[in-house]
Amino acid sequence: GAGVSQSPRYKVAKRGQDVALRCDPISGHVSLFWYQQALGQGPEFLTYFQNEAQLDKSGLPSDRFFAERPEGSVSTLKIQRTQQEDSAVYLCASSLGGPSGLPSYNEQFFGPGTRLTVL
């Protein structure tokens, strides 16, 4: 079956432009995560959806970052008025998921990422 896909794979934007990054999770996966990975660093959590509900957006670095998952499947991460410090790889992951608090943990499957370069 298909894994997590992300598009575009590479995006170059001029400072001040808006960008939209797309994530197609594995079919049937309830949970969806966005992470930001700066060069030479580990991924950092941005936001989390359970179906269409955004349950945690504590990692979004500013109000220029906005994510949505309106129908509980495809998700879009939008960055407004991009800045050079936004340059990074943006990773999407999905998992079977479910309500938090369950004793088990669902493995997250990662997409290939979108490399954003802001000039």
Place this chain on the structure above:
Amino acid sequence: AQKVTQAQTEISVVEKEDVTLDCVYETRDTTYYLFWYKQPPSGELVFLIRRNSFDEQNEISGRYSWNFQKSTSSFNFTITASQVVDSAVYFCALSFQGAQKLVFGQGTRLTINP
């Protein structure tokens, strides 16, 4: 606060050598999960292993083994008889009950030279 520290930024060894990647974590939760991921040059994170905080048994999978010690808050990863294909960046990560997001360490870049 949750934190993962991978003190080794880069490791370079010759093929067939054994190599251990260190991971130290911090959390106040009693229920938590520890992970190792591999990130090859293609960029996609590949899941290797998950352990929960109640299971301190060491695990072996082929040439890979993991040593979980709660007393030292460590979850180290050993590759035996390393191969060139093992070259990648390896991340240790932590998650905790009630919040499935992953907290990653900074990664260790492993280079296996032929």
